[in-house]
Amino acid sequence: MDSTKVTTSESVSKKKGKTKKLKQKIKTDEAPVQEMEQAEIEVTENKSESGACFPPTFSVSEIKNKQRRHAMFLKLKEEKRKAPPKEVPKTIENQRIYDETTVNPEDEEVAFDEGTDEFSAYFNRLTNPKVLITTSDRPRGRTVRFCEQLATMIPHAHVYYRRGLALKRVIPQCISRGFTYLMVINEDRKVPNGLVLCHLPDGPTAHFKVSSVRLRKEMKRRGKDPTEHVPEVILNNFTTRLGHSIGRMFAALFPHDPQFVGRQVATFHNQRDFIFFRFHRYIFKNEKKVGIQELGPRFTLKLRSLQKGTFDSKFGEYEWVHKRHEMDSSRRKFHL
Amino acid sequence: MQHDDVIWDLIGNKSFCSYKVKTKTQQFCRNEYNITGLCNRSSCPLANSQYATVREEKGLCYLYMKVIERAAFPARMWEKVKLDRNYAKALEQIDENLIYWPRFIRHKCKQRLTKITQYLIRIRKLTLKRQRKLVPLSRKVERREKRREEKALIAAQLENAIEKELLDRLKQGTYGDIYNFPIHAFDKAMEKQEEDTESEEEEEEDEEESGTREFVAEDEFEESDLSDFEDMNNLKGSSDEEEDDEEVSSEEEETEEELEEEKTKAKSKGKAPLKGPIRKKRAYVEIEYEQETEPAQKSKAT
Numbered sequence: 001m002d003s004t005k006v007t008t009s010e011s012v013s014k015k016k017g018k019t020k021k022l023k024q025k026i027k028t029d030e031a032p033v034q035e036m037e038q039a040e041i042e043v044t045e046n047k048s049e050s051g052a053c054f055p056p057t058f059s060v061s062e063i064k065n066k067q068r069r070h071a072m073f074l075k076l077k078e079e080k081r082k083a084p085p086k087e088v089p090k091t092i093e094n095q096r097i098y099d100e101t102t103v104n105p106e107d108e109e110v111a112f113d114e115g116t117d118e119f120s121a122y123f124n125r126l127t128n129p130k131v132l133i134t135t136s137d138r139p140r141g142r143t144v145r146f147c148e149q150l151a152t153m154i155p156h157a158h159v160y161y162r163r164g165l166a167l168k169r170v171i172p173q174c175i176s177r178g179f180t181y182l183m184v185i186n187e188d189r190k191v192p193n194g195l196v197l198c199h200l201p202d203g204p205t206a207h208f209k210v211s212s213v214r215l216r217k218e219m220k221r222r223g224k225d226p227t228e229h230v231p232e233v234i235l236n237n238f239t240t241r242l243g244h245s246i247g248r249m250f251a252a253l254f255p256h257d258p259q260f261v262g263r264q265v266a267t268f269h270n271q272r273d274f275i276f277f278r279f280h281r282y283i284f285k286n287e288k289k290v291g292i293q294e295l296g297p298r299f300t301l302k303l304r305s306l307q308k309g310t311f312d313s314k315f316g317e318y319e320w321v322h323k324r325h326e327m328d329s330s331r332r333k334f335h336l
Numbered sequence: 337m338q339h340d341d342v343i344w345d346l347i348g349n350k351s352f353c354s355y356k357v358k359t360k361t362q363q364f365c366r367n368e369y370n371i372t373g374l375c376n377r378s379s380c381p382l383a384n385s386q387y388a389t390v391r392e393e394k395g396l397c398y399l400y401m402k403v404i405e406r407a408a409f410p411a412r413m414w415e416k417v418k419l420d421r422n423y424a425k426a427l428e429q430i431d432e433n434l435i436y437w438p439r440f441i442r443h444k445c446k447q448r449l450t451k452i453t454q455y456l457i458r459i460r461k462l463t464l465k466r467q468r469k470l471v472p473l474s475r476k477v478e479r480r481e482k483r484r485e486e487k488a489l490i491a492a493q494l495e496n497a498i499e500k501e502l503l504d505r506l507k508q509g510t511y512g513d514i515y516n517f518p519i520h521a522f523d524k525a526m527e528k529q530e531e532d533t534e535s536e537e538e539e540e541e542d543e544e545e546s547g548t549r550e551f552v553a554e555d556e557f558e559e560s561d562l563s564d565f566e567d568m569n570n571l572k573g574s575s576d577e578e579e580d581d582e583e584v585s586s587e588e589e590e591t592e593e594e595l596e597e598e599k600t601k602a603k604s605k606g607k608a609p610l611k612g613p614i615r616k617k618r619a620y621v622e623i624e625y626e627q628e629t630e631p632a633q634k635s636k637a638t
Contacts, residue, residue: 092491137468166466211485234501260511265502271492274485278494282502287517290502292495300485324477 092272097333101241110241114248118203122180122252129253131157131181132174137164140190145215147185149297153266153279155230155255157183167196167311175200181253182311185210195301197249198311204319205311206249208275208301215297223281223293229262230255231279237270242320243336246275246303264295273334275301303336338407344383348375353382369400369414371444378440388434388441390419390448397426397452399433399445423453 060076063069088094103110114120121127131154133147139162151157167184174182179200186194192213198205216222233254238247250268263283269276279296307316320335327335347353356375357364363375371389372379381387385404390397399417406413417433419426427446434442506515 164465211482232505234498236497236501260514265498267494267498267501269492269494269497272484272488274488276489276492276494278498280498282498284502284506284515284517287506287515288503290499290506292498292502300489302481302485328477 092332095332097330099240099333099335102239103241103244110244114244117245117248118199118201119248119252121201123248125256127180128255129156129180130178131183131253132179133157133159133183133185134162134170135184135192136186137162139185139187142190142213142215143185143187143192146192146213146297149216150183150185153226153231153296154253155228171198171200171310192299196311199249199252200310202309204245204249205307205309205316206246207304207307209304211300211302213297213299216295219294219298221293223295226264226279226281226295227262229259229264230257231262231264231266232258232260234265234267234269236267238268238336240336242303242306243270245306246336265292270336273302273336275303275336277301338385338404340383340385344377344380347382348377348380355382369402371441371448379444386437386441388437388445390430390445390452392452392456395456396421397449399430401433419449423449426453 060069060073063072114123122129131151133151133154135143135147139147147159151159162184167182171182182196182198182200184196184198185192186196188194192210195208195210196205197208216225231254233251235247235251238244247268247270254266263281265280265282267276267278267280269278276298277300278294278298280292280294282290282292284290303320304322305318306320307313307318309316327333347356353365353375355365355367355370357366364373365375365380367381368391369381369387369389370379371381371387377383381389381402385402387402389400391400392398397419399419401415401417402413403415404413417429419429426449430442430445430449434445505511506517
């Protein structure tokens with residue numbers, strides 16, 4: 001009913017120049033009016049489509065012909081409603097400068113390297129991890145407790161008090177006693193701030209900066225102490241070649257077969273070159289939902305250097321060293 | 337000649353001595369040739385003509401003796417004797433050089449030699465042990481790192497990532513048969529259910545609308561604050577045309593839903609939003625308006 005009214009009014013107000021066809025019609029006879037209208041609408045539409053290359057200063061209000069103007073306006077409105085698709089927001093991860101050492105999962109060279117590097121013994125199930133945790137000289141209470149908690153989390157870990165011994169002398173003794181990892185937590189002003197992780201039978205040595213250490217009792221809503229079950233390991237976002245080797249280092253800390261009964265998981269998550277470590281207990285509520293509860297200490301690591309061979313700071317061969325002036329200049333470049 | 341007493345009187349007690357350091361309980365002498373380090377009448381190198389010290393340079397001990405005849409040439413006043421590295425021999429050398437000298441100075445020189453050799457030994461021992469290397473931290477850099485770490489932590493969304501990973505592992509079946517969630521069956525059932533519900537919903541809508549038509553009419557009258565002539569017309573028109581369009585409605589319902597947007601545009605009078613709730617209940621009416629070609633014909637008919 002509305003449409004009928006509209007059409008009649010429009011037909012009345014049409015321009016004479018355009019109404020050659022309509023002049024012939026009678027007002028009361030609505031059918032031909034409607035037909036003509038539609039024809040005109042189509043014509044106008046065609047015209048507008050064909051004449052899409054309007055001058056840039058064109059605006060809808062300049063069309064004198066009311067009907068055509070109306071049609072154009074509706075068309076514009078429709079185009080506006082079909083708005084451009086929502087843009088993807090820029091994040092630092094999106095804008096990250098592409099690292100050419102990013103590992104392609106099917107890369108054969110990398111696979112070959114990993115089959116023959118120092119961790120191949122572990123990944124081929126020839127050795128079981130055994131970790132020795134110690135500190136720098138004269139550790140304070142916080143560091144000692146941190147070491148103890150680490151030892152409860154990592155199976156087959158032993159804490160030894162460092163009595164001013166030189167690491168270079170400690171390492172052969174460890175090897176002879178069958179340790180696969182040496183972990184030294186460096187302390188500064190009563191707070192742990194560094195970690196040296198040395199894979200023992202002539203494996204690489206990684207030196208990390210440790211920050212944001214939270215001991216168990218400082219954590220909110222934490223669960224009970226971790227049990228003796230072997231936890232699972234999650235390694236996230238280790239994409240580059242360097243990241244891969246570090247990831248393997250972490251993976252080799254834990255025994256091969258996690259005991260799913262224990263429902264514990266240790267996570268090393270890399271984000272923007274910071275490695276976040278968390279230790280959780282999980283429970284599957286149903287197949288779409290899992291609940292996690294944090295136990296255990298948490299800390300963040302930042303890789304400072306990776307050295308081939310066991311710990312030798314003077315004469316060791318460094319695979320990668322963090323050079324602040326070169327590497328920290330860009331906010332979008334990450335190395336792990 | 338040097339008047340030791342006069343000198344001491346002046347610098348020790350009455351006047352100023354630039355080497356003197358005064359504390360609450362004691363006075364120290366900062367003169368590098370002072371044998372004990374205290375400011376005393378017998379220890380002052382300026383106020384004693386006969387004076388000797390033992391000093392150490394780069395691991396070697398030297399015996400310095402003051403030659404008062406050369407007091408006018410301070411640069412050449414002190415005579416230097418290199419002492420043996422062997423402690424016992426060095427002691428003998430001191431005795432030999434300071435023969436006939438006051439007991440006090442001899443004794444203090446030997447004491448000083450002892451102390452020096454002891455600390456030299458300790459230095460050598462310590463250098464063999466591990467040395468602590470102090471690395472300076474740049475405060476600006478530390479602050480920057482801390483801030484970046486916080487931002488990275490927020491970006492990491494750790495809990496979500498861990499949960500996602502665990503669920504992925506569950507789906508892949510790494511956990512074996514521990515958890516008896518029948519995942520695949522569930523997914524299939526879900527898909528089937530979705531298809532069923534879609535088809536059902538459409539049918540239900542038809543039934544509902546046909547059934548509740550009457551109730552809706554009353555609601556419309558209550559809700560519409562704008563007592564529009566058009567609305568009234570709509571209602572009237574709809575009542576007239578319901579019978580006509582019943583058969584058409586079921587076929588065109590889907591197209592109707594698709595063309596809902598176009599319908600609002602076609603009606604430029606701004607009544608579209610009002611017609612929203614009404615639209616759903618008045619399926620029959622809508623057909624008339626949505627298709628631009630049809631309404632003209634239908635209105636023509638009426």
